[in-house]
Amino acid sequence: MFSRAYKAAVTIPPLAWITLFLLVxxxxxxxxxxxxxxxxxVVHQWNLGNYHDLLAKDVYRDTLLRSLWIATRVTxxxxxxxxxxxxxxxxxxxxxxxxxxxxxxxxxxxxYLVRAYAWKTILGTDGVLNTLLQxxxxxxxxxxxxxxxxxxxxxxxxxxxxxxVVLPIYxxxxxxxxxxxxxxxxxxxxxxxxxxxxxFPLSAPGMIAGATFAFVLSLxxxxxxxxxxxxxxxxxSNIVVSLFGAAYNWPLGxxxxxxxxxxxVSLLVLAERLEKKWSYS
Amino acid sequence: MTSLLSIRNVAxxxxxxxxxxxxxxxxxxxxxxxxxxxxxxxKTTLLRVIAGFEPATSGELWMGGxxxxxxxxxxxxxxxxxxxxxxxxxxxxGNNVAYGLQIAGVSKEETATRxxxxxxxxxxxxxxxxxxxxxxxGQQQRVALARALVxxxxxxxxxxxxxxxDANLRRQMQIELKALQRExxxxxxxxxxxxxxxxxxxxxxxxxxxxRLEQIATPREIYSRPAxxxxxxxxxxxxxxxxxxxxxxxxxxxxxxxxxxxxxxASFSVRPENVRVASGAAAGSVQFEGLxxxxxxxxxxxxxxxECADGLIVLLRWTGxxxxxxxxxxxxxxxxxxxxxxxxxxxx
Numbered sequence: 001m002f003s004r005a006y007k008a009a010v011t012i013p014p015l016a017w018i019t020l021f022l023l024v025x026x027x028x029x030x031x032x033x034x035x036x037x038x039x040x041x042v043v044h045q046w047n048l049g050n051y052h053d054l055l056a057k058d059v060y061r062d063t064l065l066r067s068l069w070i071a072t073r074v075t076x077x078x079x080x081x082x083x084x085x086x087x088x089x090x091x092x093x094x095x096x097x098x099x100x101x102x103x104x105x106x107x108x109x110x111x112y113l114v115r116a117y118a119w120k121t122i123l124g125t126d127g128v129l130n131t132l133l134q135x136x137x138x139x140x141x142x143x144x145x146x147x148x149x150x151x152x153x154x155x156x157x158x159x160x161x162x163x164x165v166v167l168p169i170y171x172x173x174x175x176x177x178x179x180x181x182x183x184x185x186x187x188x189x190x191x192x193x194x195x196x197x198x199x200f201p202l203s204a205p206g207m208i209a210g211a212t213f214a215f216v217l218s219l220x221x222x223x224x225x226x227x228x229x230x231x232x233x234x235x236x237s238n239i240v241v242s243l244f245g246a247a248y249n250w251p252l253g254x255x256x257x258x259x260x261x262x263x264x265v266s267l268l269v270l271a272e273r274l275e276k277k278w279s280y281s
Numbered sequence: 282m283t284s285l286l287s288i289r290n291v292a293x294x295x296x297x298x299x300x301x302x303x304x305x306x307x308x309x310x311x312x313x314x315x316x317x318x319x320x321x322x323x324k325t326t327l328l329r330v331i332a333g334f335e336p337a338t339s340g341e342l343w344m345g346g347x348x349x350x351x352x353x354x355x356x357x358x359x360x361x362x363x364x365x366x367x368x369x370x371x372x373x374x375g376n377n378v379a380y381g382l383q384i385a386g387v388s389k390e391e392t393a394t395r396x397x398x399x400x401x402x403x404x405x406x407x408x409x410x411x412x413x414x415x416x417x418x419g420q421q422q423r424v425a426l427a428r429a430l431v432x433x434x435x436x437x438x439x440x441x442x443x444x445x446x447d448a449n450l451r452r453q454m455q456i457e458l459k460a461l462q463r464e465x466x467x468x469x470x471x472x473x474x475x476x477x478x479x480x481x482x483x484x485x486x487x488x489x490x491x492x493r494l495e496q497i498a499t500p501r502e503i504y505s506r507p508a509x510x511x512x513x514x515x516x517x518x519x520x521x522x523x524x525x526x527x528x529x530x531x532x533x534x535x536x537x538x539x540x541x542x543x544x545x546x547a548s549f550s551v552r553p554e555n556v557r558v559a560s561g562a563a564a565g566s567v568q569f570e571g572l573x574x575x576x577x578x579x580x581x582x583x584x585x586x587x588e589c590a591d592g593l594i595v596l597l598r599w600t601g602x603x604x605x606x607x608x609x610x611x612x613x614x615x616x617x618x619x620x621x622x623x624x625x626x627x628x629x
Contacts (some may be wrong), residue, residue: 182334183367185354187381187432197380201371280370280414 026261032254039058042250050255060239070154071219075165077158078214083207085197089166090173104166112160116227120154123147123228145155148230155216156228164217165210172206173199174253203278212271216264236260285310285468285588286331286349286436288403291340293326293492300326302492304340308436311463315479317515318489324472325364327489328438330472344435344510351516353437360429364441366421368413369404374424375400375409381432399431401425402461405476419450430465439471440485443478455481480504488512503573504541511624518584520551520595522620532619534591536568538617548625553584555619556597573609587611 034046047275054060085104109116122128123146130142146152176199184194222237224247229235236256286308293301301323308314316364317322324460329335330497331342333354342349349357353585358379368377378399383390400406403423405416413421429437443451443458447550459482462469473479479486480500487497488511496508510521526547531540533549558588571589576599595613599605 068482071370112626177365177367180365180369182332182354183361183363183369185334186332186359186361186378187428188355188384189380190355192383198369278371 002257016043021185029239029254030258032043032251032260035251037249037251040248049116050252053252054255054259060236063234063239064236064259066150066234067219070150070157070225070235071215073154073207074157074161074218075211075215077154079207079211080160081160082210083169083203085162085164086169086173086203086206089170090176091199101170104170108163112223115158115160116224117154119159120228122145123152123155146231150229150233152228152230153224153233153235156224157221160224160267161214161217164213168205168209168213172203172209176202196233201278202280207273208271208275208278212268216267283310284308285344286470287341288327288342289341289343291327291330291337291342291477293323293335294338300492301330304489304492304494306487306494306497310435310467311466311468312484313459313469313471313482315473315483315486316477316489317392317473317479317486319474321491321516322489322509323492324489325440328361328440328470328472331436332359332438333357347395351378351439356488357435358431358434361439362429362437362442364440364442364444366413366425366442368421368424368428370413372412374411374416375404375425377413377430378409378428380428382619385432389531394590399427402430402464403427403547404601419454420445421445422454426461430467432610434467436468436470439469441474444473444475451478458482480516486516488515490515506621507550507623510548510550510623510627512624513621517594518553520553520556520622521625522549522551523547523625524549524594531617534589534593536569536593539618540617540620540622542622546625548623550623551615551620551622553596554582554598554600556595556613556614556615558599559614567620568612568614569593569595570610570612573605573607573611576605576607589613609613 002189032042033050033118034048036043036047036049068147089097089100089104120127124130125142125144125147127147129146130139131142133139134141178200180202184198185191186227189197219235220237222235222241223233225233225238228243229238240253240256243249243256247253284307288304288306288308291301291304303542304327305324316324316327318366326335330337331349333350333352337350340350341392342563344377350527368374369380372380372422376398378396379392382395387395396409397406400409405420405427407429408416408420413424416424422445425442430520443454446454455478457545471479471482485497485499488495488501490504496503496512498506498508503512504516507516507519513519513521522533524531524536524539524547526532526542528544529539529541531538531542531547558565569589571593572587572588573585574594575586577584577603583605584598585599585605587597589595597613605611
């Protein structure tokens with residue numbers, strides 16, 4: 001079919017790219033995670049001290065658990081918002097389907113930073129929400145706990161990653177043959193029974209894909225916690241950033257990064273297995 | 282026969298298109314009724330109106346003394362075999378068949394028994410644990426049938442269920458399906474565009490054209506006594522003779538014979554097998570001459586096209602020995618009682 005030269009020409013550049021910019025850095029990072037820092041310098045001395053610190057020091061474990069909990073909540077809320085939206089879009093939007101679909105996409109064109117700052121102006125002490133609450137006399141004083149909290153981080157990340165959940169679910173639902181819905185009605189199943197027995201299981205692969213996006217992207221997020229999280233909303237990536245930056249402890253940063261990498265890759269593998277198991281096209 | 286389903290003056294309009302116009306017909310209990318028509322004749326829409334997937338624009342459906350059209354599809358005592366089977370891809374074949382029973386709240390033991398019976402009936406008992414994608418199209422067809430029949434509906438609707446099968450399998454399934462229908466005694470309303478299929482399987486055929494019911498009758502009757510020129514031409518082959526009736530005499534070109542019909546324009550259908558090579562004098566038969574223009578061998582018989590005076594082309598089923606030769610001059614005849622007067626919207 002294709003000549004050897006052609007095959008080489010199309011396969012070598014991406015392979016080289018992956019090797020140079022992904023595999024080599026990961027290996028370097030993996031190597032770094034076994035080194036140590038002594039009086040402000042990285043010393044090339046093999047040891048497991050970083051991994052020991054990671055397990056022994058509460059701050060790392062707590063932050064990692066908090067990050068997982070934030071990512072879990074973001075995933076749940078994004079699914080709760082995104083699934084009904086995708087269902088409505090696919091089954092009931094009718095003529096306005098394309099327009100509504102575009103409305104889901106458009107926020108993705110707006111810079112992440114802009115959207116995060118928007119929440120800052122909404123949630124702040126003198127922000128839009130507090131002004132409104134006081135205007136309607138629901139509260140007398142501004143509520144300080146809105147901004148700089150895990151709540152603010154979950155809210156912002158949910159807003160940012162919901163489209164990533166909607167799109168794969170919508171795609172899965174568009175692939176559900178409509179005659180299956182008719183067949184289910186024909187066999188006596190009400191619309192509710194049809195949803196749970198036919199539409200929901202057939203949209204499961206899209207749900208898994210969407211949930212994986214939301215979870216993995218929010219777990220690794222460091223901008224939202226930095227801008228809106230405050231001290232109580234710090235996530236694991238903020239620690240990695242500071243270890244590689246101000247704290248200048250690359251080995252420990254590398255060890256944490258490597259742990260997150262292993263976690264995320266195992267999640268992706270699991271998600272892919274589930275998606276394969278539940279897809280029937 | 283008692284009427285099971287009564288379709289009364291049903292019309293369906295999509296936008297500005299009249300898909301069904303004033304359809305009225307009765308489906309008898311236990312009968313095999315075929316809705317036959319070309320694509321766009323409205324046959325599938327009529328089926329979908331009965332199933333409840335499309336509301337009728339006007340008209341009523343009655344079943345067992347109640348209005349069927351007032352019920353949503355999931356409350357109608359009918360089941361459908363879909364054109365592309367519509368089996369649930371995430372369920373095993375056994376669970377596909379069990380679906381309706383589970384929804385109806387039938388006990389686990391009874392469901393298992395009935396599913397096994399239904400799958401055995403369509404010779405799919407060995408495949409219950411497989412997914413639909415793991416069996417062939419013909420097998421999926423049988424599963425779709427079992428899934429519908431296991432619910433013991435009063436009426437089974439079948440939307441061109443054999444159209445995706447190849448010719449041999451299709452003929453085999455036609456016979457199996459008809460045998461199965463007799464066995465279970467459930468009324469079938471079967472949609473097809475294939476007139477041969479309709480003839481093979483049906484107790485009665487309802488022929489639709491442009492959303493209108495042209496004729497509803499047994500295969501024998503619809504063939505031998507077509508009501509309209511369209512029916513005569515759609516079911517089998519025919520010679521359509523167009524002419525005039527004057528004082529009890531039909532005149533089509535140079536052919537004349539006596540009829541009992543009112544004066545005016547008239548069309549007659551003469552089946553090819555009723556046209557013979559003339560044997561002797563015109564004792565009560567209509568005789569005419571022509572040249573053999575075309576012949577096609579069909580095995581048992583031969584179809585021959587003969588060109589007669591004033592451009593009349595006659596098709597006949599040649600049963601004589603030796604066959605016809607192109608260019609031969611032949612003398613043909615048919616009996617006036619085989620010339621069936623038909624309504625002819627296209628005449629003139």
